[in-house]
Amino acid sequence: MEVSINSLASGIDTVWVLLCAALVFLMEGGFAALEAGFIRSKNSLNIIMKVIMDCTVGMLGYFAVGFALMYGVDKAGLIGWSGFFLKGDFTYLGLKIPLYAYWLFQAAFAIAVATIVSGAVAERMKFAPYIVFSLLATVVIYPVAGHWVWGSGGWLNKLGMLDFAGSAVVHSLGGWASLAAVLVLGPRTGKFGKDGAVHVLPGHNLPLAALGAFLLWFGWFGFNPGSTLSGLDTNIARIAVNTNLSAAAGGTIAAIYTAVKFGKADPSMAINGALGGLVAITAGCAFVEPISAVIIGAFAGMLVVFAVPFFDSLRADDPVGAIAVHGVCGTFGTVAVGIFAENGGLLYGGGLGLLGVQILGVAAVSIWGFAATYGLFSLLKATVGIRVSVDDExxxxxxxxxxxxxxxxxxxNPLTALSPVPSARSFPVAEHRLAE
Structure with a gap:
């Protein structure tokens, strides 16, 4: 049977996107292991259940409504409004792969936004209200921001904002939504003393957290290169290299800085430094040189080290560092495109035009994520309640x-559970961090 060049190309692209969709979905396993390892053992099953709900309820919500609001026919540059339940005509998207392959890839992105927040609210949020958030995050919060940047006719898309795989749309959105969630929810019992002291509530299994980070790193090779939507695009090689180098630089800088500053390299910072590098390069992985990826990753690794204690000082209790990794590094990575992009970047003679658009875009997406989540959590708090009792905690x-x-x-041992929370002095690296 004779196969045309076009059909062969379409088949290769379809297989490529489906493979990358599977890699992105595997990142949920990475999130589950990372978050479970970073929290106490008595809450580890609960966090895994929340990640599972992102994959189940969130996936269904994105199928029914979210994808239509994100990629449907544009309304005033703000929202899509067609294609609910994947019904209708999507030819205007100009896809060279089946709609179903494209949807599966995008759905894996959608549930990641909710999962970012799950780690930040770990150890004290009720299960049922979290499911409500997970559903609405994939039905409304993420799709609206996604339409602005990636949707046909979105207002930031028209301005020329560059966010190749989602430093802003996925990570900044999820990171600043996490900040809103923890501010409404409040810190874990014992995290902050009456005298203002910050107590360390150590995770129960850092090797498990490290395994989760490796799974996320592996899945990122689908997250970034897969966003080409084509296995025939030779730029996928550079995208993969940039992704890898940025992660390596972020983890290296975080480990070296903590070793020099505190006398001992901090494993949790090295883990989150590498993840920060991955988050930061996601916007510009297709647009920058490898040396720029190293610089972006290095800055991201340093930002994580400074951001974690900074948010502790604000009494924003984030057990896994989601705000620092996704919010701070996602914002930085989006802005960095305006500086390092080979076509239009400030350092490449592009002037301030692209940089201004990047700043405007990430600000709009971040404010939307924060405001929408703050409003939703406040509503849930005032109605069904979002926090478990102290006894349950x-x-x-x-x-x-x-x-x-x-x-x-x-x-x-209930006596152990009721014993005084260890101070930062029980953990030398943490003590030095908090003393800054």
Missing amino acids: IEGLDMSEHGITAYSDLEC
Whole structure:
């Protein structure tokens, strides 16, 4: 049977996008392991359940409504309004792959936004209200921002904003939504003393968190190169290299800085430094040189080290560092495109035009994510409530919300659960960080 060049190309592109969609979806496993490792064992099953709900409820919401609001026929540059339940004509998108392949890839992005927030609200948020948030994040919050930047007719798209794979649309949005969520929710019991002291509530399994980071890093090779939507685009090689180099630089700088500054390299900072590099390069991975990717990643790794204690000082309790990694580094990475892009970047003779658009765009997306999440969490708090009781928090959300523990062979000692929370002095690296 004779196969035309066009059909062969379409087949290769389809397989490429489906493979990358699978890699992006695997990142949910990375998020689950990372977040479970960064929190206490008594809450680890609960956080995994929340990630699972992102994959189930969130996926259904994006199928029914979210994709239509994001990629439907444009309304005033603000929102799409057609194609609900994937019904209707999407030919105006100019896809060279089946709509279903494109939807699956985009759906994996959508659920990542909600999952970013799940880590920030870990250890004290009720399960049912979180499901409501996860649904609305994939139905409304993410799709609206996505339409502005990636939708046909979106106002930021028309201005020429460059966000190749989502430093702004996914990560800045999710990071600043996380800040809004934790401000409404409040810190974990014992995190902050009455005297203003910051107490360390150490994660129970940093090797598990590191495994999660490696899974995320691996999945990013679908997240960024897959956004070409074509396995025939030779730029996928440079995108993959830029992605890898930025992560390497971020992890290296975070590890070296903590080793020099505190006397010991901080594993959690090295993990989040690498993730910060991945987040930061996501906007510009297709537009910058490899040396620029190294610089962007290095700055992102340093930003994480400074941002984590900064948000602690604001009493914004984020157990996994989601605000620092996704909010701060996503914002920086989006702006960095205006500086380092080979076509239009400030350092390449492009002037201030692109840089101004990047700043405007990431500000708009971030403000939308923060405001929408703050409003939703405030509404949920005033109606159904979003916070578990102190007793349930002490017992652990695995038992109070799901009736089972993640580690059934370990019995919880209530006296240990009620004992004073260790101060930062119990953890030398953390002590030095908090003293800055």
